[in-house]
Amino acid sequence: MPQPITSTLDSEQQRIAGEALRNTVVDLIDLSLIAKQAHWNVIGQNFRSVHLALDELVTAARDFTDAAAERATAIGVSPDGRAATVAQNSGATGIGDGWLEDRAVIETIVENLSAVIARLRERIDATEKADPVTQDLFIEIAARLEQLHWMWQAQVASA
Amino acid sequence: MPQPITSTLDSEQQRIAGEALRNTVVDLIDLSLIAKQAHWNVIGQNFRSVHLALDELVTAARDFTDAAAERATAIGVSPDGRAATVAQNSGATGIGDGWLEDRAVIETIVENLSAVIARLRERIDATEKADPVTQDLFIEIAARLEQLHWMWQAQVASA
Amino acid sequence: MPQPITSTLDSEQQRIAGEALRNTVVDLIDLSLIAKQAHWNVIGQNFRSVHLALDELVTAARDFTDAAAERATAIGVSPDGRAATVAQNSGATGIGDGWLEDRAVIETIVENLSAVIARLRERIDATEKADPVTQDLFIEIAARLEQLHWMWQAQVASA
Amino acid sequence: MPQPITSTLDSEQQRIAGEALRNTVVDLIDLSLIAKQAHWNVIGQNFRSVHLALDELVTAARDFTDAAAERATAIGVSPDGRAATVAQNSGATGIGDGWLEDRAVIETIVENLSAVIARLRERIDATEKADPVTQDLFIEIAARLEQLHWMWQAQVASA
Amino acid sequence: MPQPITSTLDSEQQRIAGEALRNTVVDLIDLSLIAKQAHWNVIGQNFRSVHLALDELVTAARDFTDAAAERATAIGVSPDGRAATVAQNSGATGIGDGWLEDRAVIETIVENLSAVIARLRERIDATEKADPVTQDLFIEIAARLEQLHWMWQAQVASA
Amino acid sequence: MPQPITSTLDSEQQRIAGEALRNTVVDLIDLSLIAKQAHWNVIGQNFRSVHLALDELVTAARDFTDAAAERATAIGVSPDGRAATVAQNSGATGIGDGWLEDRAVIETIVENLSAVIARLRERIDATEKADPVTQDLFIEIAARLEQLHWMWQAQVASA
Amino acid sequence: MPQPITSTLDSEQQRIAGEALRNTVVDLIDLSLIAKQAHWNVIGQNFRSVHLALDELVTAARDFTDAAAERATAIGVSPDGRAATVAQNSGATGIGDGWLEDRAVIETIVENLSAVIARLRERIDATEKADPVTQDLFIEIAARLEQLHWMWQAQVASA
Amino acid sequence: MPQPITSTLDSEQQRIAGEALRNTVVDLIDLSLIAKQAHWNVIGQNFRSVHLALDELVTAARDFTDAAAERATAIGVSPDGRAATVAQNSGATGIGDGWLEDRAVIETIVENLSAVIARLRERIDATEKADPVTQDLFIEIAARLEQLHWMWQAQVASA
Amino acid sequence: MPQPITSTLDSEQQRIAGEALRNTVVDLIDLSLIAKQAHWNVIGQNFRSVHLALDELVTAARDFTDAAAERATAIGVSPDGRAATVAQNSGATGIGDGWLEDRAVIETIVENLSAVIARLRERIDATEKADPVTQDLFIEIAARLEQLHWMWQAQVASA
Amino acid sequence: MPQPITSTLDSEQQRIAGEALRNTVVDLIDLSLIAKQAHWNVIGQNFRSVHLALDELVTAARDFTDAAAERATAIGVSPDGRAATVAQNSGATGIGDGWLEDRAVIETIVENLSAVIARLRERIDATEKADPVTQDLFIEIAARLEQLHWMWQAQVASA
Amino acid sequence: MPQPITSTLDSEQQRIAGEALRNTVVDLIDLSLIAKQAHWNVIGQNFRSVHLALDELVTAARDFTDAAAERATAIGVSPDGRAATVAQNSGATGIGDGWLEDRAVIETIVENLSAVIARLRERIDATEKADPVTQDLFIEIAARLEQLHWMWQAQVASA
Amino acid sequence: MPQPITSTLDSEQQRIAGEALRNTVVDLIDLSLIAKQAHWNVIGQNFRSVHLALDELVTAARDFTDAAAERATAIGVSPDGRAATVAQNSGATGIGDGWLEDRAVIETIVENLSAVIARLRERIDATEKADPVTQDLFIEIAARLEQLHWMWQAQVASA
DSSP states (O other), X not given: OOOSSOOSSOHHHHHHHHHHHHHHXXXXXXXXXXXXXXXXXXXXXXXXXXXXXXXXHHHHHHHHHHHHHHHHHHTTOOOOOOHHHHHHHOOSOOXXXXXXXXXXXHHHHHHHHHHHHHHHHHHHHHHHHHOHHHHHXXXXXXXXXXXXXXXXXXXXXXX | OOXXXXXXXXXXXXXXXXHHHHHHHHHHHHHHHHHHHHHHHEESTTHHHHHHHHHHHHHHHHHHHHHHHHHHXXXXXXXXXXXXXXXXXXXXXXXXXXXXXXXXXXHHHHXXXXXXXXXXXXXXXXXXXXXXXXXXXXXXXXXXXXXXXXXXXXXXXXX | OOOSSOOSSOHHHHHHHHHHHHHHHHHHHHHHHHHHHHHHHEESTTHHHHHHHHHHHHHHHHHHHHHHHHHHHHTTOOOOOOHHHHXXXXXXXXXXXXXXXXXXXXXXXXXXXXXXXXXXXXXXXXXXXXXXXXXXXXXXXXXXXXXXXXXXXXXXXXX | OOOSSOOSSOHHHHHHHHHHHHHHHHHHHHHHHHXXXXXXHEESTTHHHHHHHHHHHHHHHHHHHHHHHHHHHHTTOOOOOOHHHHHHHOXXXXXXXXXXEHHHHHHHHHHHHHHHHHHHHHHHHHHHHHOHHHHHHHXXXXXXXXXXXXXXXXXXXXX | OOXXXXXXXXXXXXXXXXXXXXXXXXXXXXXXXXXXHHHHHEESTTHHHHHHHHHXXXXXXXXXXXXXXXXXXXXXXXXXXXXXXXXXXXXXOOOOSSOEEHHHHHXXXXXXXXXXXXXXXXXXXXXXXXXXXHHHHHHHXXXXXXXXXXXXXXXXXXX | OOOSSOOSSOHHHHHHHXXXXXXXXXXXXXXXXXXXXXXXXXXXXXXXXXXXXXXHHHHHHHHHHHHHHHHHHHTTOOOOOOHHHHHHHOOSOOOXXXXXXXXXXXXXXXXXXXXXXXXXXXXXXXHHHHOHHHHHHHHHHHXXXXXXXXXXXXXXXXX | OOOSSOOSSOHHHHHHHHHHHHHHHHHHHHHHHHXXXXXXXXXXXXXXXXXXXXXXXXXXXXXXXXXXXXXXXXXXXXXXOOHHHHHHHOOSOOOOXXXXXXXXXXXXXXXXXXXXXXXXXXXXXXXXXXXXXXXXXXXXXXXXXXXXXXXXXXXXXXX | OOOSSOOSSOHHHHHHHHHHHHHHHHHHHHHHHHHHHHHHXXXXXXXXXXXXXXXXXXXXXXXXXXXXXXXXXXXXOOOOOOHHHHHHHOOSOOOOSSOEEHHXXXXXXXXXXXXXXXXXXXXXXXXXXXXXXXXXXXXXXXXXXXXXXXXXHHTTOOO | OOOSSOOSSOHXXXXXXXXXXXXXXXXXXXXXXXXXXXXXXEESTTHHHHHXXXXXXXXXXXXXXXXXXXXXXXXXXXXXXXXXXXHHHOOSOOOOSSOEEHHHHHHHHHHHHXXXXXXXXXXHHHHHXXXXXXXXXXXXXXHHHHHHHHHHHHXXXXX | OOOSXXXXXXXXXHHHHHHHHHHHHHHHHHXXXXXXXXXXXXXXXXXXXXXXXXXXXXXHHHHHHHHHHHXXXXXXXXXXXXXXXXXXXXXXXXXXXXXXXXXXXXXXXXXXXXXXXXXXXXXXXXHHHHOHHXXXXXXXXXXXXXXXXXHHHHTTOOO | OOXXXXXXXXXXXXXXXXXXXXXXXXXXXXXXXXXXHHHHHEESTTHHXXXXXXXHHHHHHXXXXXXXXXXXXXXXXOOOOOHHHHHHHOOSOOOOXXXXXXXXXXXXXXXHHHHHHHHHHHHHHHHHHHOHHXXXXXXXXXXXXXXXXXXXXXXXXXX | OOOSSOOSXXXXXXXXXXXXXXXXXXXXXXXXXXXXXXXXXXXXXXHHHHHHHHHHHHHHHHHHHHHHHHHHHHTTOOOOOOXXXXXXXXXXXXXXXXXXXXXXXXXXXXXXXXXXHHHHXXXXXXXXXXXXXXXXXXXXXXXXXXXXXXXXXXXXXXX
């Protein structure tokens, strides 16, 4: 079946960039759901700081999800961000059930961010030749997630 | 294990309201993911109207998800909005993979809204005695979703 | 003829809630026209206060008109807010022709608000079983109109 | 009875401009009620576009109603915008009862705009000598309504 | 002496709803004064989080005070929110004099919120028959105070 | 001496329009100073309404002063709005010294507005042939001042 | 016991400025409660003007309460703004129970403002040597309260 | 071929007003392109002032282009604002290639404004009978362009 | 005749502060009229910078006029800001008639600011004992006018 | 002739990047004129969606025009965006004269976007070595235009 | 060499006020650099609170730097805020290199604030006679820095 | 000592990117201090333009300082922006003491921008392999600084 949306990329470029984008969409949706889960279930004396910081992470994850998904459509590739797809394919490390103390939340978030960033770094390399426009989006996402990674890690760091 | 967040509800009231809220959280997250999926994959001459209207639905679904999840915490019940939980327990009817023509999108959204509203209607009855505060939230959610249901249905109706 | 917009209410519930909403639409449009009429025709030393307060009433009446009409559509009932319908069916007590002194304006508005509120109170009872979502809207409208009723009455009250 | 609000116009000028303004108030209130009626009752695949465009028309009609009514008061003439007056004297062509398909809505709106504009054009001529300030207001209203007339007509036009 | 503001409630309904509202006004003013007292006197390593969160509580308490007082006036009952009345009749549990460490502040706020919510829950039951409009306001206040109760409690909770 | 700013008007048109604009600048500055004087010195039970309404008049007078002065410059005529010029040439009727009761303020403002509007009406006629752009500005100013004239007069009118 | 917050003032300066600030906090809280009480209970033909003006007074009193209390903390002195403290120590003259006619409200507010201003004037003198920073805050509060005193008095003044 | 958009003007009125509007669209687009060209290429010590003022001119030219083009459509005449049409038919005097010193830029802009205004003045006369609504738009455009003409000329004027 | 607005100042303090404030009102109104006169009549290559900067001066002068006049009323003294009073009593040095080159405008403004500031400096001394609240206002005005004095002087300074 | 604006690029880099930027300026201005032409001349049942979407395209094209032109200046190259230059050198495919049905408009826009994007893609390659800053701007422009290309294409696509 | 900016202060007053202002500029720039350094290098469980609070301090320090520097210019004294001047002359106590734990950051900030406030207190005394306008600025800066000093100290205080 | 913040870069990449970022922080802080110094000390007839343009440069320099410093932390490298470090290590060319004429200010700013841009260009090359995310930030900074370089240079350029 012919694809309804055409692309200026050749089919190999489209395949590489499209796969990278589809996987990024899945990782970022999962990251937003994990952060929301923590936002609701965190307890402990740093509740308020952590509760608020998690919503900043949710906002970042949602905005980048949209950017990655619409970049996929722009090169003629249909994104898939349904719950079952996310549950099966996400590269994030996940979060446990129930109430969670603030320090455990912070460590969980740092871990999830590390996993998602590592996969993004690979995609930055993979798309350099295939599509510099897609690569530029991955660089922008990595820049913001690495900034957040520092901020979350700083809360559990000691000199 | 003692629950870390106490409630003024007795344990039976808490059980009824808590279950209703946890299920609502799951339904609404799924609704937001389905609407985003459609937002990206819709094609056809009404693309722009449908694309924009889907984001209004996403916003509504996300805001009510937060309201329901935080109501659960307010009565001492931990919400669960992780991808796997949503994939397994959602009461929404779902959406297919790949590009989707606008009329099919509209019909899919009407169907999902119907299913979610029907479950909300039952919870409005179920929580009347258990917790009028929770019931009031369900009434507010139903009011908005039924308004959206009309707007989506109006697009495929004929006199 | 089949109705183009379906509803989760059964036909008796739909009939009761629909009739209550259609009548409310008519009352509120009339209230907004009466308040505008007074807004233009008021004279007297309290002109400015009354002129401004009337526009707040107009805004409230218009917003609730829309809410009631769209609630009717949400349950599959077509609202009718045309001039002739309003002229025939309104439950408001109306306003005289020509310039009107400020004290007379205030008394006219208090009277119209009383009439509209009394009818709303009956509809709050009537829709309790038929549709709690519609009842909730009537409670919200009544709360605001009763607040305005106090404010207008306070201007002609003495201790 | 002496008029409470005086005017710098002589009585003949006041009569001509006052009558033109009072009729304009009636036409524009009716136009706003017709557009709201359509806003609620429209169905069809262009529901969203038409629904939104109708509210722009409502806003325009309401703003000009106020401008015309307050111009009448400024020249010492009491405006009459009550429901019964509108129902009897409006120059608009009206709208049918019940749900209405989008194309029928568009045609109805074009027809009503044509009728109201034609009457405004006559009043622009009639008030040129009597009161250039009132004429200027009619020119402003005509400019906007003719713009809307084009936009609505464009939806049913073919090259 | 005849009351200057009339009500559509009968005198027994007015008595029940009026008393509930007057007591709520007193509780909420006290809550706002207690939260401000804590806002100024808190010390400790969570100073900033607690200091900011207390002002959110003050804002909520003040907004609901106004809503409850104006609901009382709307049913013809005069509210009393003077300092001496608050000092004598408040159902809140109060706060100590002087500087207060952050953990002690949190526990004091949780306690005060619990006391005020418990009294609100009783008034929700008491006004169900007397006045559903007043009941609806109490439900709205309870929903927000129970949300704040969770957020404050979460800061001293452990899993 | 050659004028530094040229104009597309011929010298007779420039003389007529320029004189009308220079006089309008003087009248409007005086109107703004009179309204400010009243704004500070008004006393009486309608103090607050009159005090606020006077600032709306000040704002209108200042905005139109700028418009008229910059229209003069646009046709190559230098405007003169210095205190001594205003004191000598204003066509407004002025205001007395010291504290002034609210009713007296209202009558003074109505009188000043009447005088300024009458002169504007003459200039609308005078500039019709000389410069329709200038005439259009005078029509706009008259429209607003006549609206304010009604609002001030309405405060001392009786039916 | 050592004070937890240190100050650059010596202990005598701290005592004088601290006492002046603590008393100001009490007076201003009482003023805000009195103004709110009047805001709800005022009746009479100037209801709307007085009702709105009272909220401006509430806002001023609340903002200055915060400024004075935080100035106390800044010099190491704990403020006390609890209901019982206010009820016992306020220098305001208070307000009666129940509905109150507009003229009586105005006179009550003028009286309370006079009393609070007189005490502030003494504190401006008392703190000149002890702490010019605190004195500057009192000057700012006095400037605003004296402006409000004029505005309220103007409503009952006659020339 | 029948025109898809009808007009209330007769065919001669439509021809006159339509031609005037189509030519105005072309002049104003050219004016905006010339101003942008200058905005980028200006150099000299008044760079910043001139650079910023040019963008105000661009904004004015673009807004009036839209107004004129949509007025053409409103009377059933299709506007033509394509680059080739502008290049051939514009009545503006143009701008040279490459970097341009600030004084030269100012003189070029004054010259272009003069040419465009002169043509507008003719169209104000030409459309007086044909269509007062179109004439009113030309008066508004002339008023603004003549104001800008003064401001630009003032920069090269000497007393 | 008894003064309608009372003051907490004794009569000598009131006389000193009142006279200083009345004179300040006159100086500042004149300053605002002079700056507006320059705003319209300036020509030269720095037209745009000077034209814009003059409006900042107008805004400052108007805001301080209001502050000084309302401080006069707050101490029971009626301000006089009528055109004739300003023309006779102003301490500003004035501005010439007609078009004015930019450098001459700058020098005129510097001169006027110097004169007004010098008189303010005297009033700061004169009111130190009489009324520290009034003195504080003069200090605030001087601070801003001296800042503007620098900015205007900087335009004609050379190192 | 020496260039007035220097650059850190060597002359070959400057030549390559400068030419790419100058051509991009021309393409984007043409795109904005084409989109405006379509914005005014579109007819058909999707008039409103297409009319609004075209203005988003205009905004994007104008913003990027400015960015590209100012990047050219930043590297010392004068941009040329005059009408005649655009008419001769544009790489866009253009648009026909007169009214245009909505589907034809969409196809025309897709075609023009394809042509402009293809040329941008070549410039991304060409400037990689010459100037990564310029390349980065082209990547940003391509990302947005490819997104718009998808959105316009989606309206004529079928699955 | 004559100073380019004149002052109404005599040379001794200018010397005293000028020196005090120049030193304040240096202290405040250093304070802003120290706070930024801490903003980037803080780690520990209170990272987020401290990170955010430091930016409020930066904003305060920068705003007051500008105010002090522009006050210096207003009295004809050139401020010096270059890096080397700050490095040599600052009265702040500084901050160490590298990552810093949150408690150490708080203590460092309290110490720096103490040092800067102590020097400001001396300048408040020193400028009382020399220039009350400058003194007033120092009082305003001290008020805000002492408030911040309390807030930072509160984080390490215990009752 | 182990670094408290980890990075996904290897140690060599971290060393290269970290050094480039730390030097950029120093250059940009110095640029902001130099621009502020000029902002206060500039004199001459272009005072206002230059004074305002310098604050745009300050804003740009401060925003990029933060971006570079937080990118350093994101890769585990502590930034150093203290006054002494800036005074010793900055690559900017600096600014002289005391009042400075506008043309000299412009030349100084152009020189400093050139020096900082040249160093940035080297870092763009150096980080291409080490860290594309850091390189992307340098490209963004260079793009903006080169735009500002053109704008400042344009003020002293001649054709």
